[in-house]
Amino acid sequence: MTHIEFDPSLLETLKDKVVVLTGGATGIGRAAVHLYHENGASIVFGDVADGPGQQLANELGSQRAAFIHCDTTSYSDQLALFAKAKELYGRVDIVVANAGMSIPQDPFSADADINIEPSTRELDVNLKGAMFTARIGTAYLRQKGGGDLIMTSSIAGFKECTGLTAYTASKHGVIGIMRGLHLAVIPEDIRVNVICPWMTKTAMVKGIEKGWAELKLPANEPQDVALAILTCSTANRSQNGKTHKGAVLPLAGKILFVAGGKSYEIEDALQRLEPQWLGAENSRVLEIGQDYLMNSETSWDTTKSSNL
């Protein structure tokens, strides 16, 4: 892993940029909305929490900030969110898929009644919602010749998280969106990155906050995670090749683990160490297979496949 130290001088690259963000009414998203706005960006943010969302927009003033109701599970809500940014500011430069939620009652627990269909809300909001944002966002970034897509996954995106089965699946899926999309869009200068916060003091973790503090475990403030989102939004934007200390350019296809207020890039190490955890021979042939699959001549479409 590599510690990435945020360089505040890169904040100036956000001036006059247009940001679309989901889940901006509270917590990490709210902190990110503040930071983008303070640094000269225009922002259109959505949330299902209309009260706090509208109140934040009022606080920021109507010049460079707008809130609209957007349930990320609704494709039409998401289309309207992006259309609003285009209508108000003419384009989109940065997209942040941040909306998320968790349901504390695990439908896999021994006392759960299997005759009652479990809620799939975590999958719908955290995974389907992020996929909608990524899909529409990529199309908008493409219109203006590139930009940044940042998605909020979690520690649950790459670790076991007992008792949070659907949440863990959904957050693994967010990393899956990045790994599925990144190489396809990097030639168009669209950078896809993922943030994986560890414990962050927001409404979502109220239940564990006390025990966490007693164990003296590292915790993030929402602003720390927002800064990681801004790290990905600014790392590639300097005209003179300057970036955050520790970042490898282009910062794209990366995972930033955020713990105790610090950001660490972990995807490069995961890929680099593959021969160790997968075995050297498996890793060697996998690379050949991957090259074949990523060749522009190769298609998953069976109707086009020449060898079937």
Ligand SMILES: NC(=O)c1ccc[n+]([C@@H]2O[C@H](COP(=O)([O-])OP(=O)(O)OC[C@H]3O[C@@H](n4cnc5c(N)ncnc54)[C@H](O)[C@@H]3O)[C@@H](O)[C@H]2O)c1
């Ligand atoms: N707090 C943590 O420790 C932690 C750790 C890892 C990942 N995360 C992730 O960070 C992101 C932000 O969470 P947070 O900690 O700031 O919690 P939060 O509850 O303060 O913020 C989440 C926001 O998403 C909104 N939201 C929920 N469902 C939505 C929907 N269907 N459409 C639009 N908006 C919706 C909520 O209203 C809220 O404003 C989430 O994706 C969460 O999974 C949080």
